[in-house]
Amino acid sequence: MPGKKTRKSPVAAQPAWTERLSYFSERQDGMVETVRELVEIESPSDNKQAVDRIAAFLARKFEVLGGRTQLHRSNNFGDSLQIDFDGLSRPKSANRRPVLLLGHYDTVYPLGTLANMPCKIENGRLCGPGVLDMKSGITLMLHAIEALQTWHGELPRPVTVFLVSDEEVGSYSSRKITEALAKQSAGVLVLEPAAGLHGAVKTARKGVGEYTLRVKGVAAHAGLDPGKGHSAILELARQIAAVARLNNLRQGLSVNPGIIKGGTRTNVIAAEASTAIDVRIKSAKQASGIDRKLRSLKPFDKHCKLEMTGGINRLPMERTAGVAALYKKAQDIAGQIGWKLEEAAVGGGSDGNFTAGMGIPTLDGMGGIGEGAHAVYEYVVISELPRRALLLAGMIESV
Numbered sequence: 001m002p003g004k005k006t007r008k009s010p011v012a013a014q015p016a017w018t019e020r021l022s023y024f025s026e027r028q029d030g031m032v033e034t035v036r037e038l039v040e041i042e043s044p045s046d047n048k049q050a051v052d053r054i055a056a057f058l059a060r061k062f063e064v065l066g067g068r069t070q071l072h073r074s075n076n077f078g079d080s081l082q083i084d085f086d087g088l089s090r091p092k093s094a095n096r097r098p099v100l101l102l103g104h105y106d107t108v109y110p111l112g113t114l115a116n117m118p119c120k121i122e123n124g125r126l127c128g129p130g131v132l133d134m135k136s137g138i139t140l141m142l143h144a145i146e147a148l149q150t151w152h153g154e155l156p157r158p159v160t161v162f163l164v165s166d167e168e169v170g171s172y173s174s175r176k177i178t179e180a181l182a183k184q185s186a187g188v189l190v191l192e193p194a195a196g197l198h199g200a201v202k203t204a205r206k207g208v209g210e211y212t213l214r215v216k217g218v219a220a221h222a223g224l225d226p227g228k229g230h231s232a233i234l235e236l237a238r239q240i241a242a243v244a245r246l247n248n249l250r251q252g253l254s255v256n257p258g259i260i261k262g263g264t265r266t267n268v269i270a271a272e273a274s275t276a277i278d279v280r281i282k283s284a285k286q287a288s289g290i291d292r293k294l295r296s297l298k299p300f301d302k303h304c305k306l307e308m309t310g311g312i313n314r315l316p317m318e319r320t321a322g323v324a325a326l327y328k329k330a331q332d333i334a335g336q337i338g339w340k341l342e343e344a345a346v347g348g349g350s351d352g353n354f355t356a357g358m359g360i361p362t363l364d365g366m367g368g369i370g371e372g373a374h375a376v377y378e379y380v381v382i383s384e385l386p387r388r389a390l391l392l393a394g395m396i397e398s399v
Helices: 017-027 028-039 048-064 131-152 175-183 231-246 285-295 321-335 352-357 382-397
Strands: 067-072 080-085 099-104 120-122 124-129 159-164 187-190 201-205 206-217 254-262 272-281 305-314 342-347 379-381
Touching: 017 028, 017 131, 017 201, 017 382, 028 048, 028 124, 028 159, 028 382, 048 067, 048 080, 048 124, 048 131, 048 159, 080 175, 099 131, 099 175, 099 352, 099 382, 124 131, 124 272, 124 321, 131 379, 131 382, 159 175, 175 231, 175 352, 187 352, 201 305, 201 352, 206 231, 231 254, 231 272, 272 305, 285 321, 305 352, 321 382, 379 382
Parallel strands: 099 159, 099 187, 201 342
Antiparallel strands: 067 080, 080 159, 120 124, 124 379, 206 272, 206 305, 254 272
C-alpha cells in the first residue's frame, strides 16, 4: 500500500506508457498486499458492524492520499464511503468536473468464511472471498490515484470515489447517493471485475427485476374435505408455468421463478404459496412490457387470489454513444502498450446500471481479471493487476 503522501510540484515530463506499466509492475507485490488486507477484513452485506469496519479502514487509506472522506450513515445497512480529491491547482482544470470511481466493499460471504477459504496465492492467482468482486477493484483505485499523484505532483483532475455498502443486496441505501454524485461527474468508471479471462470491459449490462407472486387459496382437510379446498400450491404451479412462457431469450428477456414456498402440512390443502421471480431485460423499453404482463396474470382457479409485488430494480446499462466513447478512450490507452482491449455485454447488473440509465457516460468492468465471483474458488490473476491499474490511471486523466 502507498505510504504517506506529500504535495509535490507538477512534473513537467510525464512517463511514457511503457514506463507507467513498469511503475505498476514494480509495485505488483504491494497491490497484492493491499488486496489481501481488504479480503481479510470480512464484510458481508448483512453485517453492519463488519461493513462499517472496512469502511473505516478504507477511509484511513484514502486520507493518507489526501482524500476528504465522508461516511453516509445507514441504519439498516453498512455506511457507504465517499472520498473527494481536488485536481491540479491550475486554470485548465479548475472547472473540470470530477470522474466518479464507483465500487462496493460488501460481499456475499458470511463471517467466518476465511477459516475454510483463506486468502492465499496459488499458481499466480490470489484466492479468497471477495478478492475479485471487488476488493481488487478498490485496490486499483488506491494505487492508480497514488501513481497519478507521483507523476503529476497532484491529481490531474478532480476525482470522487464512492464505495457502497449494500450493492450485493440491491443498493437500497446507497442508490440515491450514487445517482446524485453521477450527475455531478464527467463520467463514471465502475471497478467491478472485468468480463472473462481476456479482461474485457463491460459496455452493456442487462437490467434486473425482483418480483414476488403470492397466491391465497382456501384451506381444507386433505382427507376429510378435499373438495372444499382450493390449493394455493396447485395454483402457484400453474402460474409458474405461465410465467415461464414469458421468456424470450432471443430478445434478451429472461424470467426465472427461483424460489418457491407454500403449505403448512401434508394433510392440509395449502392456503398460501409464493414464488420469488428474477427478471432480466436487455433494453429499457422491455421494462414496462414485462411488468405489465406479470401484473396481468389471472388465477386459473377463481377461488384463489394473486398478489404480485416488486419491480425492475436496475434498468439496463445500454451501449450508448457516451459509453462507446469511453470504451474508445480505454482502447486507445490499452493500445499504447500493445494491448487489444475488448468489450462485452453481460447478464448481471451493477451500480453502473443506475448511472448509465441516467445518461451519464459509464464504463464498467474496470476491475480485476479472474473467475469465480461469489464461488468457493474466487480468484484474481496477479500478473494482470499492473495493466488494470495503468488503464484506470489513464482513464482518470482522459475522461
